[in-house]
Amino acid sequence: MDLGPIDLDITLDCGQAFRWRKSGDVWTGVVKGEIVRLAKRGKAVDVETELSSREIGSYFRIDDDLEDIGRQLDRDSIVRELRERFAGLRLLRQDPWECSASFLLATNANVPRIKKMIESVCVRFGHEVADGLYSFPMPEDITAKEDAAEKCGLGYRCNRFSDFARKGSEGRLDFESWKTMPYEECVKELVRFDGIGDKVADCIALFCLDHLEAFPIDVHIGRTLEERYGVTGSYRNVSRWARERFGRYAGYAQEYLYLSARPRI
DNA sequence: AACCAGGTCTCGA
DNA sequence: TCGAGACCTGGT
Numbered sequence: 597m598d599l600g601p602i603d604l605d606i607t608l609d610c611g612q613a614f615r616w617r618k619s620g621d622v623w624t625g626v627v628k629g630e631i632v633r634l635a636k637r638g639k640a641v642d643v644e645t646e647l648s649s650r651e652i653g654s655y656f657r658i659d660d661d662l663e664d665i666g667r668q669l670d671r672d673s674i675v676r677e678l679r680e681r682f683a684g685l686r687l688l689r690q691d692p693w694e695c696s697a698s699f700l701l702a703t704n705a706n707v708p709r710i711k712k713m714i715e716s717v718c719v720r721f722g723h724e725v726a727d728g729l730y731s732f733p734m735p736e737d738i739t740a741k742e743d744a745a746e747k748c749g750l751g752y753r754c755n756r757f758s759d760f761a762r763k764g765s766e767g768r769l770d771f772e773s774w775k776t777m778p779y780e781e782c783v784k785e786l787v788r789f790d791g792i793g794d795k796v797a798d799c800i801a802l803f804c805l806d807h808l809e810a811f812p813i814d815v816h817i818g819r820t821l822e823e824r825y826g827v828t829g830s831y832r833n834v835s836r837w838a839r840e841r842f843g844r845y846a847g848y849a850q851e852y853l854y855l856s857a858r859p860r861i
Numbered sequence: 862a863a864c865c866a867g868g869t870c871t872c873g874a
Numbered sequence: 875t876c877g878a879g880a881c882c883t884g885g886t
Contacts, residue, residue, distance in 0.1 A: 611867060612867095699867085702867060702868085703866090703867085703868040703869065704865090704866060704867095704868050704869080704881080704882085704883095705866055705867085705868090705882090705883075705884080705885090706865075706866040706867085706884080706885060706886085707866085707867070707885095708866095708884085708885060708886095709866075709883075709884055709885065710866090710867080712884085713883095749882090749883070749884085750882080750883090751881085751882030751883050751884090752869095752881060752882050752883090753882080754882090756869090790869090790870090791868090791869070791870095792869085793868060793869045793870080794868085794869090795867075795868060795869085796867090796868070796869085799867075812867070813867090814866090814867035814868080815865090815866075815867075815868085816867070817867080829876095830875075830876060830877085832875085832876095854867075858867080859866095859886095
């Protein structure tokens with residue numbers, strides 16, 4: 597399948613999605629409850645899945661105008677350089693429920709631990725779609741097992757996670773409307789939930805709600821912006837600065853900067 | 862063994 | 875609106 601220019605290693609292991617695993621040269625993941633196996637074959641990608649090519653295309657955002665994105669990002673010389681260094685990075689359009697619940701857990705913990713917490717949740721609440729491979733549970737799967745979340749090693753995130761799942765099962769997570777409304781309003785809605793602050797709201801807006809101007813600022817990005825651009829201040833001020841500097845695709849710029857700033861794993 | 866991690870919450874100024 | 879402290883737990 598032709599997904600356009602894409603580097604699977606960078607795209608699937610850059611911190612936007614936590615559940616893709618590589619074995620040999622094959623990436624395996626679960627999308628919409630279905631197994632997806634990917635391998636690079638020349639310029640194309642070998643895709644093995646029950647999902648339609650339309651669904652796969654949506655997940656990999658093949659509808660994005662990469663030329664326009666490149667033009668916008670290259671106005672900044674630092675990002676232009678990173679775009680060459682990390683050529684083939686693509687943002688994903690993830691499932692809103694899985695993405696938001698995952699980033700709810702991704703607070704004040706390093707990536708290995710975040711992956712472990714999410715995996716634990718999948719094993720305990722999800723469905724085994726293949727040997728040892730589990731789907732991310734739906735809200736109902738989580739609310740159905742009272743107190744089971746306490747055994748997932750989530751720490752103080754446990755109650756937030758359970759509450760968020762309950763909201764989901766009650767149909768009170770209106771992702772479609774958050775996609776439609778402007779970025780600022782979307783974030784304003786998201787931060788009302790316990791456990792979702794400025795940064796997590798931006799991650800959700802960017803990685804699953806199509807708000808490409810969202811610019812999540814974690815500790816690494818914060819340091820990078822200070823070192824390379826001399827920018828400091830409150831989250832909202834720095835965030836505004838970033839959106840003005842990098843434009844309507846600021847989220848892509850953020851991901852390049854994150855790749856260069858994160859500790860080597 | 863400390864320090865830190867893709868932060869958020871609460872509270873006081 | 876902003877900054878300071880506390881905070882589960884595990885990785886390095």
